[in-house]
Each structure stands twice: as structure tokens, then as C-alpha cells.
Amino acid sequence: MSSPQRNHEAPAGPIHPMPLVRLDLVVFRVEAGILQVLLAKRQQAPFKGRLGLPGGVLRIDLDASLETGAQRVAHERLGTALPQVRQVLAVGGAQRDPRAPWAMTVVYRAVLSAQLPVQAGKRVQELVWLDAQQASQDESLAFDHEQLIGQAIAGLRAEVEALQFRPGFMPEEFTLPQLQARCEAILGAALNKVTFRRRIEEAGILKEVPGKLVGGAHRPAQVWRIA
Amino acid sequence: MSSPQRNHEAPAGPIHPMPLVRLDLVVFRVEAGILQVLLAKRQQAPFKGRLGLPGGVLRIDLDASLETGAQRVAHERLGTALPQVRQVLAVGGAQRDPRAPWAMTVVYRAVLSAQLPVQAGKRVQELVWLDAQQASQDESLAFDHEQLIGQAIAGLRAEVEALQFRPGFMPEEFTLPQLQARCEAILGAALNKVTFRRRIEEAGILKEVPGKLVGGAHRPAQVWRIA
DNA sequence: CCAAAAGTGTTGTGACTACACCCATGT
DNA sequence: ACATGGGTGTAGTCACAACACTTTTGG
Numbered sequence: 001m002s003s004p005q006r007n008h009e010a011p012a013g014p015i016h017p018m019p020l021v022r023l024d025l026v027v028f029r030v031e032a033g034i035l036q037v038l039l040a041k042r043q044q045a046p047f048k049g050r051l052g053l054p055g056g057v058l059r060i061d062l063d064a065s066l067e068t069g070a071q072r073v074a075h076e077r078l079g080t081a082l083p084q085v086r087q088v089l090a091v092g093g094a095q096r097d098p099r100a101p102w103a104m105t106v107v108y109r110a111v112l113s114a115q116l117p118v119q120a121g122k123r124v125q126e127l128v129w130l131d132a133q134q135a136s137q138d139e140s141l142a143f144d145h146e147q148l149i150g151q152a153i154a155g156l157r158a159e160v161e162a163l164q165f166r167p168g169f170m171p172e173e174f175t176l177p178q179l180q181a182r183c184e185a186i187l188g189a190a191l192n193k194v195t196f197r198r199r200i201e202e203a204g205i206l207k208e209v210p211g212k213l214v215g216g217a218h219r220p221a222q223v224w225r226i227a
Numbered sequence: 228m229s230s231p232q233r234n235h236e237a238p239a240g241p242i243h244p245m246p247l248v249r250l251d252l253v254v255f256r257v258e259a260g261i262l263q264v265l266l267a268k269r270q271q272a273p274f275k276g277r278l279g280l281p282g283g284v285l286r287i288d289l290d291a292s293l294e295t296g297a298q299r300v301a302h303e304r305l306g307t308a309l310p311q312v313r314q315v316l317a318v319g320g321a322q323r324d325p326r327a328p329w330a331m332t333v334v335y336r337a338v339l340s341a342q343l344p345v346q347a348g349k350r351v352q353e354l355v356w357l358d359a360q361q362a363s364q365d366e367s368l369a370f371d372h373e374q375l376i377g378q379a380i381a382g383l384r385a386e387v388e389a390l391q392f393r394p395g396f397m398p399e400e401f402t403l404p405q406l407q408a409r410c411e412a413i414l415g416a417a418l419n420k421v422t423f424r425r426r427i428e429e430a431g432i433l434k435e436v437p438g439k440l441v442g443g444a445h446r447p448a449q450v451w452r453i454a
Numbered sequence: 455c456c457a458a459a460a461g462t463g464t465t466g467t468g469a470c471t472a473c474a475c476c477c478a479t480g481t
Numbered sequence: 482a483c484a485t486g487g488g489t490g491t492a493g494t495c496a497c498a499a500c501a502c503t504t505t506t507g508g
Contacts, residue, residue, distance in 0.1 A: 016284055016285075016286055016287070016288075017287055017288070018245040018246065018247060018248055018285070018287070019245065019248060019285065019287050020245060021245055021246060021248070021331070057243055058243075058245070058246065059243055060243070060244055060245070060246050060321065060328060060329035061243075061244070063321075064320055064321055064322075065318075065319060065320035065321070066317060066318065066319045066320070066331060087316055087317065089314055089316075089317075090293060090314065090316075090317040090333050091292075091293065092292060092293045093291055093292035093293070094287065094290075094291055094292070095291075101287060102287035104248070104293060106317050175460085176460085176461090177459080177460070177461095192497070192498050192499080193460095193461085193462095194461095194462080194463090194497085194498075194499090195496080195497055195498070197461080197462090198496090198497090199496095199497095214506080214507095215458095215459060215460075215506090216458080216459075216506095216507090217457090217458080217459090217506070217507045217508070218457080218458045218459040218460075218505075218506055218507070219458080219459055219460045219461080219504065219505035219506050219507095220459095220460080220505075220506065221459080221460055221461085222460085222461085402487085403487085403488090404486080404487070404488095419470070419471055419472080420487095420488085420489095421470085421471080421472090421488095421489080421490090422469080422470055422471070424488080424489090425469090425470090426469095441479080441480095442479090442485095442486065442487070443479095443480085443485080443486075444479070444480045444481070444484095444485075444486090445478075445479055445480070445484085445485045445486040445487070446477060446478035446479050446485080446486060446487045446488080447478075447479070447487080448486085448487055448488085449487085449488085455508105456507105456508085457506105457507090457508085458505100458506090458507095459504100459505090459506090460503100460504075460505075460506095461502100461503080461504070461505095462501100462502080462503075462504090463500105463501085463502075463503090464499100464500085464501080464502095465498100465499090465500085465501100466497105466498090466499085466500105467496105467497085467498085467499100468495105468496090468497085468498100469494105469495090469496085469497100470493105470494085470495080470496100471492100471493085471494075471495095472491100472492090472493085472494100473490105473491085473492090473493105474489100474490085474491080474492105475488105475489080475490075475491095476487105476488080476489075476490090477486105477487075477488070477489095478485105478486095478487080478488100479484105479485090479486095479487100480483105480484095480485095481482105481483090481484085481485105
């Protein structure tokens with residue numbers, strides 16, 4: 001009885017105009033113990049010349065879903081694939097963007113694991129890494145992007161506190177001190193070494209690789225992998 | 228309300244078709260110690276006759292923002308205002324809804340505090356309260372609504388565990404046993420009385436009202452208010 | 455042998471739980 | 482007086498943090 005066959009049946013009721021739907025990206029990395037966020041200098045109005053999140057318009061002819069759309073935007077604007085994007089939230093309203101009578105944005109976040117080379121792509125003048133904590137309070141950013149960054153940081157921190165590491169969060173192989181340092185940078189606080197290792201152990205999310213890695217000029221550390 | 232002021236300076240680039248944007252509601256209540264979710268029997272294809280989340284199409288001529296749009300849909304479909312709606316997530320894709328070539332949904336959740344009388348409104352045949360936990364695994368619901376319900380439950384539980392009670396979560400005045408019972412129903416687990424009260428105390432989110440309330444035929448309980 | 459970082463054991467503290475107990479009211 | 486649920490005190494347990502310590506490498 002539920003046989004959706006006719007794909008172009010008229011919607012029950014009048015056809016209403018739809019808003020402009022954009023996809024924006026909050027891309028993080030950890031550099032020198034600091035959580036940084038990737039911002040683009042805007043080439044167009046509004047907020048021309050200011051810094052804002054890289055993003056693009058949803059293309060219903062190209063994107064199979066919101067998430068794959070976010071991946072496409074990453075490719076076009078940043079020239080790289082993003083590991084494990086996660087949705088932050090959606091915002092929208094009539095006064096959001098002067099280029100359209102009604103505009104909304106779906107925001108995704110991702111963490112770059114290694115030195116995935118990010119390079120400016122289509123319609124991006126320049127890409128800049130800013131301290132994420134500072135950017136989340138920087139009123140000079142375009143739109144309400146500083147608030148979106150704050151929401152993205154909150155979500156990322158919750159995930160790290162729960163030790164939910166997705167593939168792509170770290171390089172293929174890494175040491176526990178490296179992982180702990182990364183977590184500390186994201187959380188903005190020091191973690192206890194004993195507790196951290198015990199929780200990792202109990203979570204059972206890592207497995208060791210029977211090989212070692214030099215750590216400068218000292219005792220080498222055990223190498224691990226996710227899952 | 229907001230007159231679309233034709234700020235149409237041609238968007239830099241071609242104008243792309245936009246998806247159908249819907250707003251769906253996950254409305255909870257607690258009845259007899261069980262967390263329940265409100266579902267509507269669908270009058271139209273797809274999934275005609277099945278149960279699904281009440282929702283409606285975003286109207287850029289009526290809605291100032293996504294959130295106020297969710298409120299409007301609540302009024303139209305349920306005949307009531309929803310206290311403190313919170314966004315769950317947005318989902319969308321090309322194959323989502325046969326009525327449109329590309330459709331997306333922004334999902335909001337809310338908890339009805341008292342017996343706010345919900346009644347079927349425009350284009351709603353019948354409203355039903357189901358056990359929320361069961362509904363989150365009920366494959367017979369329309370679309371992927373059982374997954375959306377699961378996400379909404381997870382978000383609600385996280386909020387309750389953090390003791391983040393918004394106005395409207397409870398009636399104006401209530402007792403601690405009532406609040407604890409409500410939390411237990413939402414979490415689906417018993418809470419320790421001592422710990423619960425100590426955490427409430429430390430959080431400082433409630434204030435007592437110098438008045439009492441009878442609790443059946445026994446010792447009356449202290450009455451509290453939020454904030 | 456020394457420095458420095460990796461990794462482990464030990465102890466104290468604080469939060470949660472279980473349990474017991476007192477309090478206030480209606481019958 | 483008693484039953485019933487509201488409210489509080491006490492002791493045991495568990496997780497975490499601080500600290501000390503051992504281990505392993507390069508110089």
C-alpha cells in the first residue's frame with residue numbers, strides 16, 4: 001500500500017519558494033599545541049575582505065546528501081578530502097544573507113589529522129589558520145561565524161572527552177603521548193597521564209602495533225592504531 | 228512579517244535550484260513514568276497511513292528563522308506552543324522524498340511540561356503517543372523517523388544528565404520527587420536520591436518556594452521553581 | 455653516567471551509592 | 482498509632498589526580 005511510484009506528483013498544496021541553502025565548514029587542526037580553525041578571506045560582499053568559514057551553495061544536481069555536499073565543498077574550496085565530517089547545526093533566517101531573501105546554512109566540522117595540504121580553491125582568495133578559541137570570540141568574522149565556531153568546538157570537545165576517536169582523527173599510526181597532546185590541545189587543558197591511559201585501555205578503541213617509534217633522543221614509545 | 232526586500236544583486240554565479248526544506252518535530256511527554264513521543268498518522272503519500280513525525284514545509288514568507296518556523300508548524304499541526312524547542316539535526320538528500328527531487332528536514336525537539344492539550348490541526352488526521360524508546364526502533368515509521376527520534380532522545384538525555392532544565396521543562400512549580408521521577412523516565416534508569424538532590428543543590432538552578440504541596444496522603448514536599 | 459621522555463605503581467581525595475534513619479501527614 | 486512517602490545522615494566503593502618511581506634510549 002505504501003508504494004511511492006510517482007516521483008513528480010504535485011505536492012499537496014501550493015509550491016512555496018525555498019531558501020538559499022549553504023554548506024559551511026569548520027576545519028580544525030592542531031599546530032604547536034594550539035587548536036586552530038581554517039578561515040577564508042572573503043572576495044565578495046557581504047563582509048568582503050573579512051574572514052569567514054569556507055563554504056558553498058548546496059547543489060541538488062551534484063550532491064546526493066547534505067554530507068556529501070559538504071565533502072564536495074571541501075574539495076572545491078580547500079582542495080582536500082575531509083576525514084569524518086560531523087554536523088554541527090543548521091541556522092537560517094530571513095535576514096541572514098543579503099544575496100537571498102531567506103538563507104540558511106548547515107555547518108559541518110572536521111579535524112585534519114596530519115599535514116593534509118590545504119590549498120585555496122575556487123573563489124577563495126586566501127586561507128588562514130587562526131587560534132580556534134580566539135576565533136570563537138572574534139566579532140569581526142563574517143556573519144555569526146564566531147558563534148558557529150564556538151558550537152563546533154563544543155561538539156568536538158564533547159567527542160574527545162568521551163574518547164570517541166574516529167578514523168582520520170589521528171594519522172594511521174601514533175603514540176599515546178601524541179594522542180594525549182592532541183586531546184589536551186583540543187580541550188585546552190592538561191590531562192592526567194595515568195587516567196588517560198587507563199581510560200584508553202578500558203575503552204578498547206586502540207590496538208598496539210608490535211613496532212616502536214623514536215621520540216627525539218629518548219626512550220621510544222609504543223605505536224598504536226585506531227580500532 | 229519580514230517583507231522580502233529584493234536585495235537581489237545577482238548572486239555571484241548562476242542561480243541553482245534549491246531543495247524542499249521541511250521542519251519536523253519530536254515532541255515528548257512523560258506519562259505514567261514512560262517517555263512518549265507524539266506521532267501523526269499520515270494522510271498523504273509517501274507512507275500514507277503510517278505514523279510519522281508531525282512537520283511542515285518551511286515558509287520563507289512566514290518564518291523569520293528556522294526556529295520560529297518550527298514554532299509555527301507546532302501551532303498549525305498540534306494547536307499548541309512548544310516550550311524551548313532545541314534543534315536535533317538536519318538531514319537531506321536526493322532520494323529523501325518522492326514529492327521533490329531533493330528534500331531536507333531540520334528536526335526540532337521539545338518536552339511538554341504539563342498537560343498542554345495537543346490536538347490535531349491542519350492536515351493531521353490523528354495524533355498518537357507512543358513509547359519513545361520503542362518508537363526509536365520501529366522500522367514501520369515513515370522515512371527514517373525512527374532514527375531521528377533516537378537522535379532526539381540522545382540529545383534530551385544528555386541535557387537531563389547535565390541537569391540543564393529550561394523553563395517549560397517542568398510546570399511552574401513542582402517538587403523534587405516529581406522532577407526526579409521525570410528525569411528517571413527520560414533516562415530510562417533510576418537515580419540516587421541523595422546524589423540527585425546534592426547535584427541540584429550545587430547546580431543552583433532551582434529556588435524553593437516557601438509553600439508546601441500535599442503528596443497524596445503523606446508528608447508534603449517542598450515546592451521549587453526553575454531559576 | 456646523565457638527561458629526557460615513556461611507562462607504571464601508590465596513595466589520598468572527592469563523588470556517587472546503598473542503607474539506615476528521622477519527619478510530617480492522612481487515615 | 483500506623484502506614485506512606487519526603488527528606489537527611491553515614492559509611493563503603495570507585496574513579497581520578499598527584500607523586501614518585503622505574504625503564505629505555507641518545508649523547
